[in-house]
Amino acid sequence: MNNNIGIAAVIIAVIVGIIGYTKFNSSAGGSQAVQQVGDVAVIKLSSLPNGNYTNQKFEVKQGTKVRIEGDPATLVGSMSKVIVDGYEVSKDIAEGDNVLEFVADKSGKFRIHCANGMGNAFLTVK
Numbered sequence: 001m002n003n004n005i006g007i008a009a010v011i012i013a014v015i016v017g018i019i020g021y022t023k024f025n026s027s028a029g030g031s032q033a034v035q036q037v038g039d040v041a042v043i044k045l046s047s048l049p050n051g052n053y054t055n056q057k058f059e060v061k062q063g064t065k066v067r068i069e070g071d072p073a074t075l076v077g078s079m080s081k082v083i084v085d086g087y088e089v090s091k092d093i094a095e096g097d098n099v100l101e102f103v104a105d106k107s108g109k110f111r112i113h114c115a116n117g118m119g120n121a122f123l124t125v126k
C-alpha cells in the first residue's frame, strides 16, 4: 500500500516535471512567437507603446503558410499597416479584418514593419 503511494508520487512528480520543462522550453528561444497550427505558422502581431512589436523575431520553415494575425487594439495609426519586405505583401489591420496570409516560399531574413518603418521584426525563413 505504502509502496503504491510512493510510486504514484514519483509518477506525478515526473509528469509535473515534463509539463514544466515543456512550458519553459516553448516560452524560451527565438521562435516562441510562432504557433504551428496544422500546416500554418500563426504569428500574433501586436505593438508596444514605443512602436516596437511585442515580438521581433519569428522563424518559420520554408514552404509554410504564414498567417499574421494583427492586434487591432495595439496596431493603430501608422502601425495599423503591416508590411513584409521581400514578399511584397501588406495588410491594413482593422477590427474583424486583421489577417495577412502568404506562403513563405523564399528563404532568407525578411523585415516586418509598419507604414513609418517602425515595428521592426524579422521573419527568418529556412
Ligand SMILES: [Cu+2]
Binding pocket: 051, 077, 078, 079, 114, 115, 116, 117, 118, 119
Ligand atoms: Cu509606425
